[in-house]
Amino acid sequence: MKFGGTSVGSAERIRSAANRVLERRSRKPVVVTSAVAGITDLLIRGAKLSLKHETEAGAIPDQILNRHRALVSEMFPAGAVKDRLLAHIQGVVAELRTLYMGVHYLEELTPRSLDAISAMGERLSCELVAATLEQQGIPAVAIDARTVVVTDETFGRAHPLVRETEERVRARLLPAVEAGKVPVLGGFIAGTRDGVTTTLGRGGSDWSAALVGALLPAEEIQIWTDVDGMLTVDPRTVKSARLIPEISFDEAAELAYFGAKVLHPATIKPAVEKLIPVLILNSMNPSAKGTRITADAPGEVGEPRAIAFKRGITVVIISQPRMLMAYGFVARVFEAFESHRTPVDLIATSEVSVSLTVDDPERLAAIQQDLVELGEVQVLRPMAIVSVIGRGFNRKPGLAGRIFQALHEVNIVMISFGASDVNVSLVVAEADAERAVRAVHETFFEGRR
Ligand code: ADP
Ligand code: ASP
Ligand code: MG
Numbered sequence: 001m002k003f004g005g006t007s008v009g010s011a012e013r014i015r016s017a018a019n020r021v022l023e024r025r026s027r028k029p030v031v032v033t034s035a036v037a038g039i040t041d042l043l044i045r046g047a048k049l050s051l052k053h054e055t056e057a058g059a060i061p062d063q064i065l066n067r068h069r070a071l072v073s074e075m076f077p078a079g080a081v082k083d084r085l086l087a088h089i090q091g092v093v094a095e096l097r098t099l100y101m102g103v104h105y106l107e108e109l110t111p112r113s114l115d116a117i118s119a120m121g122e123r124l125s126c127e128l129v130a131a132t133l134e135q136q137g138i139p140a141v142a143i144d145a146r147t148v149v150v151t152d153e154t155f156g157r158a159h160p161l162v163r164e165t166e167e168r169v170r171a172r173l174l175p176a177v178e179a180g181k182v183p184v185l186g187g188f189i190a191g192t193r194d195g196v197t198t199t200l201g202r203g204g205s206d207w208s209a210a211l212v213g214a215l216l217p218a219e220e221i222q223i224w225t226d227v228d229g230m231l232t233v234d235p236r237t238v239k240s241a242r243l244i245p246e247i248s249f250d251e252a253a254e255l256a257y258f259g260a261k262v263l264h265p266a267t268i269k270p271a272v273e274k275l276i277p278v279l280i281l282n283s284m285n286p287s288a289k290g291t292r293i294t295a296d297a298p299g300e301v302g303e304p305r306a307i308a309f310k311r312g313i314t315v316v317i318i319s320q321p322r323m324l325m326a327y328g329f330v331a332r333v334f335e336a337f338e339s340h341r342t343p344v345d346l347i348a349t350s351e352v353s354v355s356l357t358v359d360d361p362e363r364l365a366a367i368q369q370d371l372v373e374l375g376e377v378q379v380l381r382p383m384a385i386v387s388v389i390g391r392g393f394n395r396k397p398g399l400a401g402r403i404f405q406a407l408h409e410v411n412i413v414m415i416s417f418g419a420s421d422v423n424v425s426l427v428v429a430e431a432d433a434e435r436a437v438r439a440v441h442e443t444f445f446e447g448r449r
Contacts, residue, residue: 002032002187002209006226007283008125009037011074017283018132020224021182025138028177030216031184032145032209033129035121036071039064040188040202043096047117050103057100065093068124081131088127092120111155115199119146122186122205130184140182146191148172149208151198158190158198160211162270169215177216185212206264210278214270221271223263224283229291230255230262232445233307238438240446244305245289246297251305251389252278254423258387259310268293302396304388304444309437311430313345313383314361315413316368319353320375329374330354336370346385346416346425355414357385357427383413384433387425388440394421406443410436 001024003017021029034040046060068089076082099117103109126142133140148168151158176183187205190198200207206223213221230252231241247255249272256263262280271278272295281290299305318333333354337344340363348355353375358364364379371377393399400417403424414427428436 001029001222001224002205003034003129003283004205004223004225005034005037005040007224008033008035008129011071013283014071014075014129014132015136016286017129017224018136018138020283020286021133022136022138025182027219029182030173030177030212030218031129031133031140031182032187032205032212033122033125033184034187034205035125036067036128039067039121039124040118043118043120044114046096046100047103047109047114050100051107051109053104057104061093061097061100064096064120064124065089068128071128075128075132076135081134085127085131089124092123096120112196115155115158116197118199119186119189119197122189126184126186130182133182133184138182139180140184141176143172143176143183143185145185145187145189145208146195146197148185149190149200149211150193151190151200153192153196153198155198157201158192160190160200160207161193162211162215164193165211166215169212173212173216200266201264203261203264206267210267211270214274214276217274218276221276221278223267223278223280225262225280226282226284227262227280228282228285228288229280230260230293230306232305233437233441234260234309237309237434238441240441242445243288244291246292246294246299247305248297248299248391249293249295250422251297251299251391252293254387254389254420255306255308258308258385258389258423258425260306260308299391301392302390302399304390304399306389307386307437307441307444308389309384309386309433310359311382311384311433312359313381313385313427313430314358314364315355315380315383315427316358316364316371317353317355317378317380318371318375319378321352332374333371336367336374339370340367342367346414346427348414348416357383357414380413380429382430383427384430384436385425385427386433386436386440387423388444389423391422393424394418400424402443403440406439407436410439 049057072085130140130142150161150164187208230244233241235241253268256265278293344356346357416425
């Protein structure tokens with residue numbers, strides 16, 4: 001059972017999360033928790049401010065201290081548990097101050113230091129959640145996830161080492177479960193073989209939960225969040241978004257990858273491999289059925305299941321009329337991206353030009369320098385990718401027509417259709433994205449039952 005930041009965002013929510021665990025006690029749950037809502041952002045902001053010598057940075061450890069202290073005071077009566085929790089919070093925050101100071105004086109914030117800093121939210125929340133469970137009569141034990149989830153050393157977006165993690169899950173989690181306890185781990189945080197703190201990337205708690213769930217192995221992985229499940233579109237953009245009761249792994253992964261924040265993109269993989277169903281549930285509305293993600297969810301072939309979108313995209317267009325009928329052009333274009341380790345997402349080509357999108361424009365200037373050798377380079381931004389997700393798209397006549405009809409008033413910059421039969425993606429200017437998403441949603445989901 002994984003609880004996201006808002007699901008542990010207040011005393012009331014933490015208690016209600018504990019109730020969800022209590023209800024399922026006979027199923028021997030293992031709990032994975034995110035940091036308290038907003039804390040990871042705050043930790044990272046403080047690190048960046050320390051680097052820039054901004055005095056505001058000094059206030060952030062206090063904010064984090066006060067927020068957690070207030071939760072503890074609201075939830076626990078005077079006594080040993082409260083004292084232990086307060087001492088833990090004090091200890092972690094003292095460490096945070098030292099790290100901020102280090103960043104300040106060294107004038108350096110490496111991905112490794114940032115991981116040590118951003119991991120603190122989950123180090124705090126897992127103790128709090130475990131103590132709440134105990135308070136409600138559920139024997140629980142907080143386990144430092146950095147000693148369970150083992151990763152490589154790609155700080156900031158580390159990759160789990162499955163074999164090592166499996167051994168630790170066997171050695172540390174299973175005995176606790178067998179002894180009738182509920183282990184509580186922070187999501188998102190992990191450690192290298194040598195015990196250096198790493199993180200799985202923002203939103204990575206889902207991944208921790210799916211990985212641990214797959215390795216136990218669990219009979220089910222429950223992701224408890226602040227919406228009723230996976231919806232046909234982000235409800236923050238389109239109010240009339242609808243619940244998707246059941247969705248296939250492929251579709252869910254595609255949806256996650258193309259921007260639906262409800263699930264971290266890598267989440268699905270460990271569960272898919274072991275055929276463990278993943279449920280998305282609402283901790284604020286526990287009686288709702290949620291979304292069930294399974295290997296082969298039923299659904300109408302060719303009917304879109306959901307719409308996702310991603311802002312902040314850059315489009316690069318390389319044109320070279322002399323390349324007409326020549327070979328090797330596309331290979332050289334990709335070499336430029338590869339040598340600067342920048343992933344390319346969507347691609348469209350014609351005889352004399354290649355258009356592609358990148359998510360991370362950090363190395364774009366260097367890439368552009370390489371590309372001008374190949375032809376004329378045009379860069380468009382900020383753009384957005386709007387993706388229509390479903391399956392069997394290449395077996396359904398008229399689908400593209402309906403999408404284009406919905407977008408007849410929007411300027412489409414790029415199209416990717418047919419690379420997979422589960423996704424049609426379009427690139428539009430960022431300023432047009434919400435309008436495009438609403439129009440496509442209306443066409444496919446509103447008025448349909
Ligand atoms: P948590 O803290 O529980 O991990 P997140 O904020 O990471 O929660 O993810 C939940 C949010 O994802 C929702 O509040 C919603 O705004 C957003 N979201 C984006 N696309 C979708 C979608 N298709 N279905 C449901 N939620 C979505
Ligand atoms: N707390 C981490 C974040 O905000 C991980 C997560 O919540 O999934 O990114
Ligand atoms: Mg999340």
